[in-house]
Amino acid sequence: MKNHFYYLVLILFIASCATHPHKSSEKVYNDQINTLKETIGAKEAQHLQSEPVVVIDSIAYRYNKQLVNYKDTLSKIDSKLLQNGIVSEWVGTVNFNLRKPNFIILHHTAQDSIQQTLKTFTLKSTNVSAHYVIGRDGKVVHMLNDYLRAWHAGNGSWGKDTDINSSSIGIELDNNGIEPFSDLQINTLLALLTKLKKDYNIPTQNIIGHADIAPTRKKDPSALFPWKLLATNNFGVWPDDVLPCPPPDFNAEQGLQVIGYNTKNLSAAIIAFKLHFMQTEVNDVLDEKTINTIYSVYKK
DSSP: OHHHHHHHHHHHHHHHHSOOTTHHHHHHHHHHHHHHHHHHHHHHHHHHHOSSSOEEEEOGGGGTHHHHHHHHHHHHHHHHHHHTTOOOOOOOOSOOOOOOOOEEEEEEOOSSOHHHHHHHHTOGGGOOOOSEEEOTTSOEEEOSOTTSOOSOSOSOOBTTBOOGGGGEEEEEEOOOSSSOOOHHHHHHHHHHHHHHHHHHTOOGGGEEEHHHHOTTTOOOSOTTSOHHHHHHTTSSOOOOSSOOOOOTTOOHHHHHHHHTOOOSSHHHHHHHHHHHHOTTOOSSOOOHHHHHHHHHHHHO
């Protein structure tokens, strides 16, 4: 058996010395990687020039090298497969691009200063990050390129999407969770949302909060967050001023599921819904007004 293994290694070595049949596609692959790096660089330049959003710093360029490390990582995987007697090789496909975000998740930092948050997001031991942090003064710190995956959502889901980090942009608002959000901060958020929604064609209803996707764990952004103002500007939905009466067979739990909430813990889902849409009545009571509000959002 051992001799067969060495014979397999010898064959692979000889094959690797022969003419590479995928040499032309490998060049296309490498060119595509370089193009994606240029795309990320261009995005960074756009953010630096954007007004009225003021970007005071960006360290996203440090992560561009991750794109070119994929091939090295796969080569190591190939070596590991070979050690286990599995024949494997690297052939770079020519059909790929960067991931496009489809959600924007809003958070409050639950910390006392933006400096504290930046420290948290730049320590490897914390394992948390976001794409943007907006200070109380309206300044923006861009911490990760929009195309790359930040660690801001954690375990959560929205509808059938159970990996929100892979499909979203995370925006953190410098706020301790018990204070109002400043006008400067919200104005900047509206400007940033305008740009991101346009850049990535993000659906209006896919601008949601951390509590929405993780109702059993999170309460951010707090009940002081102006969701209605955002919805007025087409960033999220809002129930009708005059609530409609649902049909007799309307099931409120199923309505919450259609909206996107995970209702395995129905009580937590109701609280998260009210934190977003009924901010003066945040509890788990499923009364007539709550059912009517769920129905109004469900229809949208």
